[in-house]
Amino acid sequence: MTVAKPLEGVIVLDLGQVYNGPYCGFLLAQAGARVIKVEAPGGETLRRRALDTSQCYPFALLNAGKECITVNIKHPDGAKLIRSLAREADVLLENFSPGTMAQYGIGSETLCADNPRLVYGCSTGFGNSGRYRDYLGMDITVQAVSGMMSITGEGHGPPLKAGAAICDFLAGIHLYGGIVSALYQRERTGRGAVVDISMQDCMFPPMATAIGSYFFTGGQLPRTGNRHPALSAAPYNVYPASDGHVAIICIREEHWRQLCEAMGEPHLANDPRFRTMKDRAANMDAVDVLVGDWTRLRAKEEIFEITQRHGVISAPVRSLADVVADPHMHERGSLYWQEDPAMGDIALCTTPLRFREVEPPRPESAGGLGEDTGKVLGELLDLDASGVAALRDSGAI
Amino acid sequence: MTVAKPLEGVIVLDLGQVYNGPYCGFLLAQAGARVIKVEAPGGETLRRRALDTSQCYPFALLNAGKECITVNIKHPDGAKLIRSLAREADVLLENFSPGTMAQYGIGSETLCADNPRLVYGCSTGFGNSGRYRDYLGMDITVQAVSGMMSITGEGHGPPLKAGAAICDFLAGIHLYGGIVSALYQRERTGRGAVVDISMQDCMFPPMATAIGSYFFTGGQLPRTGNRHPALSAAPYNVYPASDGHVAIICIREEHWRQLCEAMGEPHLANDPRFRTMKDRAANMDAVDVLVGDWTRLRAKEEIFEITQRHGVISAPVRSLADVVADPHMHERGSLYWQEDPAMGDIALCTTPLRFREVEPPRPESAGGLGEDTGKVLGELLDLDASGVAALRDSGAI
Numbered sequence: 151m152t153v154a155k156p157l158e159g160v161i162v163l164d165l166g167q168v169y170n171g172p173y174c175g176f177l178l179a180q181a182g183a184r185v186i187k188v189e190a191p192g193g194e195t196l197r198r199r200a201l202d203t204s205q206c207y208p209f210a211l212l213n214a215g216k217e218c219i220t221v222n223i224k225h226p227d228g229a230k231l232i233r234s235l236a237r238e239a240d241v242l243l244e245n246f247s248p249g250t251m252a253q254y255g256i257g258s259e260t261l262c263a264d265n266p267r268l269v270y271g272c273s274t275g276f277g278n279s280g281r282y283r284d285y286l287g288m289d290i291t292v293q294a295v296s297g298m299m300s301i302t303g304e305g306h307g308p309p310l311k312a313g314a315a316i317c318d319f320l321a322g323i324h325l326y327g328g329i330v331s332a333l334y335q336r337e338r339t340g341r342g343a344v345v346d347i348s349m350q351d352c353m354f355p356p357m358a359t360a361i362g363s364y365f366f367t368g369g370q371l372p373r374t375g376n377r378h379p380a381l382s383a384a385p386y387n388v389y390p391a392s393d394g395h396v397a398i399i400c401i402r403e404e405h406w407r408q409l410c411e412a413m414g415e416p417h418l419a420n421d422p423r424f425r426t427m428k429d430r431a432a433n434m435d436a437v438d439v440l441v442g443d444w445t446r447l448r449a450k451e452e453i454f455e456i457t458q459r460h461g462v463i464s465a466p467v468r469s470l471a472d473v474v475a476d477p478h479m480h481e482r483g484s485l486y487w488q489e490d491p492a493m494g495d496i497a498l499c500t501t502p503l504r505f506r507e508v509e510p511p512r513p514e515s516a517g518g519l520g521e522d523t524g525k526v527l528g529e530l531l532d533l534d535a536s537g538v539a540a541l542r543d544s545g546a547i
Numbered sequence: 548m549t550v551a552k553p554l555e556g557v558i559v560l561d562l563g564q565v566y567n568g569p570y571c572g573f574l575l576a577q578a579g580a581r582v583i584k585v586e587a588p589g590g591e592t593l594r595r596r597a598l599d600t601s602q603c604y605p606f607a608l609l610n611a612g613k614e615c616i617t618v619n620i621k622h623p624d625g626a627k628l629i630r631s632l633a634r635e636a637d638v639l640l641e642n643f644s645p646g647t648m649a650q651y652g653i654g655s656e657t658l659c660a661d662n663p664r665l666v667y668g669c670s671t672g673f674g675n676s677g678r679y680r681d682y683l684g685m686d687i688t689v690q691a692v693s694g695m696m697s698i699t700g701e702g703h704g705p706p707l708k709a710g711a712a713i714c715d716f717l718a719g720i721h722l723y724g725g726i727v728s729a730l731y732q733r734e735r736t737g738r739g740a741v742v743d744i745s746m747q748d749c750m751f752p753p754m755a756t757a758i759g760s761y762f763f764t765g766g767q768l769p770r771t772g773n774r775h776p777a778l779s780a781a782p783y784n785v786y787p788a789s790d791g792h793v794a795i796i797c798i799r800e801e802h803w804r805q806l807c808e809a810m811g812e813p814h815l816a817n818d819p820r821f822r823t824m825k826d827r828a829a830n831m832d833a834v835d836v837l838v839g840d841w842t843r844l845r846a847k848e849e850i851f852e853i854t855q856r857h858g859v860i861s862a863p864v865r866s867l868a869d870v871v872a873d874p875h876m877h878e879r880g881s882l883y884w885q886e887d888p889a890m891g892d893i894a895l896c897t898t899p900l901r902f903r904e905v906e907p908p909r910p911e912s913a914g915g916l917g918e919d920t921g922k923v924l925g926e927l928l929d930l931d932a933s934g935v936a937a938l939r940d941s942g943a944i
């Protein structure tokens with residue numbers, strides 16, 4: 151059964167750069183919107199980085215399915231062009247540093263006055279109000295200021311960042327959520343809205359466990375590596391496997407019994423040192439030795455299969471080579487292989503916003519820089535070839 | 548100016564538990580939906596854990612503004628009640644282990660056949676298709692299987708988890724995005740949809756940088772702690788402060804010049820060892836010593852202020868005590884203090900989905916277990932007190 155995509159008919163101007171804004175644009179495109187990626191004539195930061203580095207992969211991933219045009223917003227005619235395009239669009243999104251759009255006369259007030267149905271979405275490090283509103287924020291610094299680093303790492307080591315750009319992507323999907331909420335509301339009111347996403351705001355809810363433990367104990371617990379944050383559950387750790395590592399957690403009494411069965415040692419469930427969660431937490435080192443002695447003799451994928459078959463929550467610590475080849479993700483259509491002229495065979499992902507019985511879309515590759523400028527300006531603004539040429543000559547596009 | 552909230556009029560049955568589903572319900576409630584939290588008569592996992600542990604904080608945060616009812620879905624009359632409620636609802640969301648709802652005769656097929664306008668949203672570790680569809684997944688194991696752990700930690704240490712429950716919350720906001728997209732589509736088609744969110748899917752896009760570097764180099768780079776993942780930018784690290792740590796990154800040439808000025812040593816920008824990004828990356832240890840020598844004599848908040856004033860991307864590594872008292876977050880209305888009967892003064896957050904000129908909502912506290920059962924069943928299903936009493940006697944609620 152084929153069902154139309156949820157956002158068909160929606161026109162988006164995506165002025166996003168690097169990860170945060172472009173991830174939002176990627177999700178909008180995969181949900182059926184027509185997404186027009188608007189870049190400076192030199193290309194956005196990530197496209198420029200992509201020219202000679204490994205950054206061409208994230209660029210390809212995040213911009214698949216978008217039409218690519220160039221507009222120089224620093225040029226008065228370029229800014230005027232954005233105003234004209236925003237009159238024809240449903241959504242404009244950007245993640246420039248605070249105040250950039252207003253500096254060129256195309257801030258949200260102006261564009262929304264021109265087009266009251268416009269949904270203007272922006273995402274910044276700290277949001278559009280409060281004392282840090284003009285401060286710069288990027289993934290690693292937001293990991294610092296949000297408290298994330300303070301709880302990541304080992305007890306004897308420094309605070310650490312999570313390796314993935316989690317703040318950028320968390321903000322990008324929140325931007326998507328805010329924009330689609332505003333589109334839904336527009337169905338009733340006929341009016342757009344300004345969506346104001348702060349990376350710092352987005353990082354607070356995921357900190358809830360740690361903050362709860364702070365309010366409960368009146369202080370901050372030491373970092374615990376891969377163990378339970380309050381050291382009150384075991385097994386709960388990353389264990390050695392013969393070919394890497396595996397994560398295993400038992401958060402209910404039955405999980406421990408099932409793990410003992412999976413390990414072929416059902417009697418351990420009745421060992422007085424391990425009978426209840428409290429007992430196991432008190433004897434955490436002994437528990438970890440026991441589990442580790444079983445896991446270290448087996449391959450991580452084998453442990454995954456055996457423990458899951460016994461109803462135990464577990465997973466291998468996958469390397470990047472494992473991740474891109476994950477058979478489940480490929481079966482499910484979440485990943486697909488594509489030949490890239492520069493990189494060879496690469497695995498790209500489809501949207502995580504999946505609908506039952508809707509085939510996940512495999513989008514066209516991202517266009518070349520400015521590849522669709524003439525077509526888009528023609529279709530949306532009725533500009534002919536000579537009009538486009540004049541803009542090009544003046545440096546506006 | 549007060550504007551109505553975007554999802555006013557939408558009725559949600561939130562069968563979520565712990566973080567993932569409840570975070571989605573929290574966002575829906577804050578966006579104006581009427582969210583009815585449906586729990587087993589003993590309370591959902593997090594409410595049960597909250598009874599005597601630090602988990603009462605996340606429970607309070609994630610369930611603020613929801614009406615609380617109990618339904619025993621394992622009891623035939625309880626399952627029937629869910630069917631009746633789902634006929635009156637716009638959205639049902641759940642994050643049980645795979646197949647739970649279907650096991651009790653209230654899977655998405657049944658409920659959507661009863662009410663074709665229903666948006667049924669579910670979130671699981673691995674999604675509803677593919678070979679792992681029945682596997683159990685929780686935050687830490689999804690951090691393992693997604694590759695996140697493989698890139699978190701120090702070069703000489705083990706793979707590590709990020710300290711916050713990032714997979715749970717990332718999936719929760721994706722669930723929100725999918726549900727609101729389906730509501731938007733329903734405005735056109737009159738039909739609901741089944742939203743199928745996989746925690747594993749949601750973790751792939753944030754891995755894009757690391758995966759790009761894998762495809763580019765043909766292998767996995769060693770973990771780099773807080774340094775640049777490919778060791779190709781400096782300064783890019785977490786540095787010691789007199790009272791903790793601070794994160795500073797320079798990703799453009801001007802950032803370095805501005806940092807040298809902030810440090811009162813503008814001549815360093817012309818030092819041949821540090822002139823270009825390439826030079827600095829090649830002399831990374833020397834760069835880190837220089838920056839660390841300046842930061843270690845100053846307090847982290849002072850460094851934050853000085854460097855940001857000079858246009859440098861930076862932030863203090865905040866402790867949890869810092870995070871809950873963040874003046875910016877409180878000014879912006881993202882955090883607010885509330886007196887809690889059990890915990891005393893706690894800082895709770897409002898939704899990260901913010902709209903310009905809309906005051907962030909400060910919701911009522913989460914209700915007691917089943918507190919609103921009678922009222923909700925009366926309003927939605929016209930049940931009177933004796934009907935409710937009969938259900939209670941039978942163990943269905």
